[in-house]
Amino acid sequence: MKCLIIYYSLTNSTSQVAKSISIGLNQAGVETTLCNIKDDSPPNLDSYDLLGIGTPVYVYQIPINVLECIESLSKVKKIRSFAFLTYGTYAWNAGEFLKNTMLKSGFDIQGWFYCHGADYFLGYISRGCFASPGHPNADDLAKAQKFGYDMGSGNADRLWPESHISPPLIYRFEQMMLSRSLVQRYHQKQFKLDKEKCIRCDICVKGCPVHNLNHDNEGYPSWDSKCIMCLSCEMHCPREAIKSPMSTAMMNPIMNYNVKKIMRDPKIEKSKVRLHNGKIEIY
Ligand SMILES: Cc1cc2nc3c(=O)[nH]c(=O)nc-3n(C[C@H](O)[C@H](O)[C@H](O)COP(=O)(O)O)c2cc1C
Structure with a gap:
């Protein structure tokens, strides 16, 4: 077989x-x-x-x-x-x-x-939560x-993980906000690059798992239309020159709520981290 x-x-x-x-x-x-x-x-x-x-x-x-x-x-x-x-x-x-x-x-x-x-x-790492x-x-x-x-050997389990658990409202709201159609129609066009900060190092272009970043005429990164919202480009930028739609003020309360919940949940293991110049430092 x-x-x-x-x-x-x-x-x-x-x-x-x-x-x-x-x-x-x-x-x-x-x-x-x-x-x-x-x-x-x-x-x-x-x-x-x-x-x-x-x-x-x-x-x-x-x-x-x-x-x-x-x-x-x-x-x-x-x-x-x-x-x-x-x-x-x-x-x-x-x-x-x-x-x-x-x-x-x-x-x-x-x-x-x-x-x-x-x-x-990124939403958690940037708030110090790993x-x-x-x-x-x-x-x-x-x-x-x-x-x-x-x-x-043909003996595996047919049940599905947590399929019966409907998420609480706040998570359903997140699911909706970051649904495939909204990402494709709207969010992926909202990445912002600060050209004053960008050093055209290419880390974002090379790190994109779906090859969604190209260079514009001046060598700055530009985003195409197959973003999967992994946020790798924003997380690893050594100059914090990239802002994704997930880093807008509107997402702050949701991300803060999620991190608080994780920090209080004894079932989830966690470490404290700091994101610095695109690198994660674990305490
Ligand atoms: C953009 C993004 C969104 C994520 N969303 C969730 C989530 O909703 N729930 C969850 O439990 N983990 C979430 N995770 C964590 C990943 O599912 C988890 O770390 C996974 O093991 C990563 O797999 P990989 O290392 O093979 O890429 C998310 C991670 C990323 C990067």
């Missing part, structure tokens, strides 16, 4: 989980190919019997590039599949989004896996490997 695992990972958590699942699959005798869509386009599915889809949770939903990837594989063939998610704080019904997208695209879903991943979301540092940890990865083994 041959399995293809297609996943998106920007900060390596989902990658680590994908690798552990693949080790488990190998132990069950399944040959596995891994493809991170940040770096490569998925190969043709024809020669595979099993397909895994892996993704981080972004704003309690699934990143736009993952949704588009699943839709592009749509109806290729009704292939046996599984899914896995990593998330830093609260996934809420993100698993449900993923499940519905996969079902709509004709996948035959046989199992799922999810665990924490270190949370580099959630789930050190995840996925050894225990998460051992569970991922076991899941891979079960999936390869």
Whole structure:
């Protein structure tokens, strides 16, 4: 049996989980190919019997590039599949989004896996909060490997993570504010560059996981129309020359509320951090 695992990972958590699942699959005798869509386009599915889809949770939903990837594989063939998610704080019904997208695209879903991943979301990091540092940890990865083994031997779990938990109002508002259509129609046009501060170092252009940044005639970064709101460009700018729509005053109360909730939640591990010149310093 041959399995293809297609996943998106920007900060390596989902990658680590994908690798552990693949080790488990190998132990069950399944040959596995891994493809991170940040770096490569998925190969043709024809020669595979099993397909895994892996993704981080972004704003309690699934990143736009993952949704588009699943839709592009749509109806290729009704292939046996599984899914896995990593998330830093609260996934809420993100698993449900993923499940519905996969079902709509004709996948035959046989199992799922999810665990924490270190949370580099700018909204929290810039407020000094680093959630789930050190995840996925050894225990998460051992569970991922076991899941891979079960999936390869046909014993995985069909239930979906937290699918029954509807998020509280404030999170639903965030989901709505950062919905795919609003990002594509509105937010992605709202990135602001301070040319006085920008040193044209290219860190933002090179770090964009969906190659959405180009150079204008003067060598300054400019944003195209496939932004997934990962905020990597803004976070890593050494001169703080970039402001995304997430950093507007309107988002402040929501981000402050979220950080307060995380800091008070004993179930979420966290460290204090400082974002300085585009680099994260962990205390
Ligand atoms: C833009 C962005 C939005 C995020 N939104 C959420 C979220 O809504 N809920 C959550 O639990 N984690 C959220 N996270 C954290 C990621 O889901 C988590 O860190 C994940 O493990 C990252 O995967 P990766 O390292 O493979 O990129 C977000 C991270 C980023 C960068």
